[in-house]
Amino acid sequence: MVIVTTIRRDVLTLPVAELGPDNPLPPLRPLDETHRVDDRAGADLPRDMARQIRYEPLRSVLPERIRDGYDRRREPRGIDTIVIENDRLRAVVLPGYGGRVVSLFHKPSQCELLYRNPVVQPACFALNGAWFSGGIEWNIGATGHTTLSCAPVHAARVPAPDGGEMLRLWEWERLRDVPFQVDLWLPDGSDFLHVGVRVRNPHERPAPLYWWSNIAVPEERRVLAPADEAWHFGYERRLRRVPVPEYEGVDRTYPPRSVFPADYFYEVPDGQRRWIAALDDNGDGLVQTSTDVLRGRKLFVWGSGPGGRRWQEWLTEPGTGGYCEIQAGLARTQLEHVRLDAESEVSWLEAYGPLATDAGAVHGADWALARAETERRLSEVLPRSDVDAAYEAWLPYADTEPGEVLAVGSGWGALEVLRASHKLPGTPFEESTLGEPQAPWVELLRTGAFPEPRRAGPPGESLVAPHWRDMLETAPAKPLTEYHLGVAQWHAGDLAQAVRSWERALELAPSLWPLLRCLAVADQEAGNRERAADRYAEAFDDLCQERRDDGPAWTAATAALGREAVGALLAVRRTGEARRVRDRLRPATRARGRFRLLEAELLLAEGDRDGARAVFDEAFEVADLREGAETITALWTRLTDEPLPPHYDFRMRPTPD
Template sequence: MTTIRADVLTVPGVELGPENPLPALRPLDEAHTVDERTRAGLPRDMARQVGYEPLRGVLPVRLLDGYGRDRAEVALDTLVLENDRLRVTVLPGLGGRIHSLVHKPSERELLYRNPVFQPADFALNGAWFSGGIEWNIGATGHTTLSCAPVHAAPVPGPDGSPMLRLWEWERLRDLPFQVDLWLPDGSDFLYVGVRVRNPHEKPAPAYWWSNIAVPEEHRVLVPADEAWHFGYERTLRRVPAPVSDGVDRSYPLHGTYPADYFYEVPDGERRWIAALDGEGHGLVQTSTDLLRGRKLFLWGAGTGGRRWQSWLTEPGTGGYAEIQAGLARTQLEHVKLEAESEFSWLEAYGPLATDPERSHGTDWAAARAEVAGRLASALPRTTVEEAYEAWLTRADTEPGERLHTGSGWGALEVARTGGKLPGTPFEPSTLGAAQEPWLELLRGGTYPVPPGDAPPGPTLVSRAWRDMLETAPADPVTEYHLGVAQWHAGDRAQAVRSWERGLELASGAWPLLRCLAVADRETGHLERAADRYAESFDRLCAERGEGGEWTAATVALAREAIDALLAVERPAAARSVWSRLDPAIRERGRFRLILARLLLAEGDRPAARAVYDAGFEVADLREGAEAVGEVWSRLTDERLPPVYDFRMRPTV
């Protein structure tokens, strides 16, 4: 019989660190975008969805950028779902990701299982880690829930065996969702029922990609003859599959640079994707038809891709590729979810054994047919459809004893709307300190003055909360939060007015000054932005207290202030900010890179070069970022050392 148990996984890793308390006002740096010219050449439905409410920023979610790279043993909570055929290990504190999927009769790990927990700046809000199966909801990119807790509890499955339900409130789009993991007795396949709901009175943009890490030595097969290739040059073009530009792209190591291949699975074809080793064994994923898209992401064999592979895992332990399944054809698209409706589907994951001469043969049609035939024998399409219908009868079943607790944001939204979400209860008991002031605003119409021993708390930005802030008594903290909400809504002039009103009354002015500095920089007033950043940092240093939140605020504001000051060639003022940082902060890799920039601005090229020669690691280096190489190119004409080469595209 299927069982569910709690356990702990101990691996080398790092702590996530505190959230960045500065609201994320800057535009989203998301690599998966295309220009209008490219969009005009796409199929009409695809172009429409590419242009449908793309995300501009990650508010109200906070950034996670406080982690490092000095690993020690860390203990991660797990939930283990197991029958006599499969063992599924889930990380409920890290987005509900499946860490491991083991086929017990063959003793095969079907996924790429990362041997370390090493966050990197790949999620929309920063911290993300590689490996396993992650559930990407929200908007183009890795979900903001990558390193966040979700709710978890058992639910009776369709056959009476226990099913593990994971659920949360996705805050970028304000959409609740659930993921039900179900192992029928004796099954070689894990069933995953997914539901995304829109409880609101207007349509919402929906996004979902199930992201599966597999060993990169495997061949990836999918029922398609064409794909949309997207590279980090931000170009999207249609190419034949599997061979394009004379190279068989179904083998991830045949590529040089990181790339996405979004496959054109013909209408009516069964949706599946598989990754098979040289012996023809591996993992297959299939689903009901609503989950339309299939994708391969590869790091390639180039220097940058290899550097990222070692950066995200443990050198010498092998690399990974990603096979994915999504609601749209590409990850550049968002799909309209109508008001008071839902999307739901069923996925299945399990082992597949094929004839390697056929599945690895040069005849692509025969290789695909081999996989499709074996899948049909192991798990007929009708079985998946019947399992989906059976799962739907339990989708609203209330979960049992809580095995893990997520955030309180869903409970706050339920308190605001009074809505009911059968099957995914967001209970008042989950409300915490982050939600308390907003609950007071909801009930009493006033946002409370926060204690003076902490930076401002998280901001809410949806229309309903913005309306409440606009009618609340005006005081500095209310004007601060109102300005952030107005900025998010695109009313930047009104946001500036709100922050300026707050500044007139504020005793602790640094958060408002920082917001105004961002506004100045975004509107091209660089000198005034530098002035305000410098003043904001001065005020922070005079007002700050002790504790992790204050340290996180100091680190984040110093980074922004130094960057703004160097942008207007004021190295002396930037040095003043640098000199007031704790020595331990100045030794972090991010600040070693900042030091190299500062020394260059001061004209001390040998000292800047010495920073590189001594070595540093920027723990939160952004996916696709080229800052490390750009500073190097200003120092010397020498080739960029491989340890600093994170380039994901050809050099121009």
């Protein structure tokens, strides 16, 4: 009996923590990015690597918003999925969460090839906040997890090269202002999921490009790649070349043998086939391979230390198995961005599937033999020439217009196509996808004027690309126009002009708090902390007077502004005013873990050390604790010399001497 490949909708029920509302305050501050090389380390790097590390690093996540409205209360909920299946494999895709492949099940062996997280628990790992672990995610934009980690993408059926069907995922990546697509298909009888990826730059200027396909696999594996050296990057922000497999007397190709979280970017020689595998004690597991454009390969480990173990528990259910990540990217390391020329594109093909090897060989002390055995078996089940041929067969189908729409993403791509009439065959961004967030920008495009709001509320999203900034500059100078223009000017590095735009808007604006908050951030960046505190206090007062209800939008705005205001007031030791701001927050907001931590800091500033310690003893959880953040540890060490309690230990690097 021949079982043909099928694509169908389904629903997956999991314990899910709701995302909640986005933070309505524009993210004006530079990224406090953990994945950044210390400037002193750059002198020892290869010239091309150092150049690409310096090339267009991301300074902020504008025009995206920060997603920090989630908590840690999980309830069973049905999640829409798209299932791709043949007689050998079944892949489950979440179009509402960046198109992530959450399961790749091999039917003959009855084995799940990926680490499959039993929950959806957002945590602050994406560039804009919310992210969750597990499966295969498509990271585009800039160093870190994509802003689309917890966002919907477009999805549709498309004819496949073998006469069957593909699942096409596509979206407009807003940090770099480029569209991309991911085509997934399972040829009949194939043990490998084929993935064709294309990123296009439709603009008349080059664009910095970043891509890493991130694959979570159980950590009780040996990870193999065709390399004898790797670039080690830890949370000390140092990048250094190390031998593979053994480094400092430990075989690092076994993830649990490291102590602290770390990246190992494998130095794959030119001309060598690109692949990476994670194999269990029996020599079985997952292999990923690709055409040569996707040159980089990486292993990320959480390590065996208390911080790494705590993060693993944080991201899933206690008692479930740990995971590591094997990845494939366009550059040698994730700290680099490559140039995508104007009006050009880049594409490649990836393949994911099972691999069975001789366990004695792949787990032996002879690294060359272990690599050779892995590559020999890969060549038998999927020759390199077959991958190249599959890519060439897919290319003519990359422009094929989609058929049945299976999921709808954002309207931002439709707005860009409407603005510039981009021709993007294969990835239609239909006007029907335009929604409320895009409506004022459509009006600006069509009339030359940005509309003032019809009712009071937090401002909508700002667009910061040069073409939108130009339109704002020529639009009538109304308060909301000046607000958005200031955000765009700030993003472009014209800080003085941004301040002037916000100050002009203050003279006529019915709503002052968004402008005062922007000016407060400008004061902080300029080192004027007292004036920043004044403006934060005034902004919070204005917000409390203007707030119309306790709905999600106003609550999110009050929480976000209140949190920043308390921090600014504490920074200049105005504890009484900080206390008054905190006390005006809603009780439900004050009960959140982030605000419990803020309360402990406030109590300590007030001299109530016992009260601050009591907050810790009550065991709070900061749902949006940032990857690499040491705020809990720092406050604890100010309170006591006692060891940090395990449930607060999220340290990702050795404690500095």
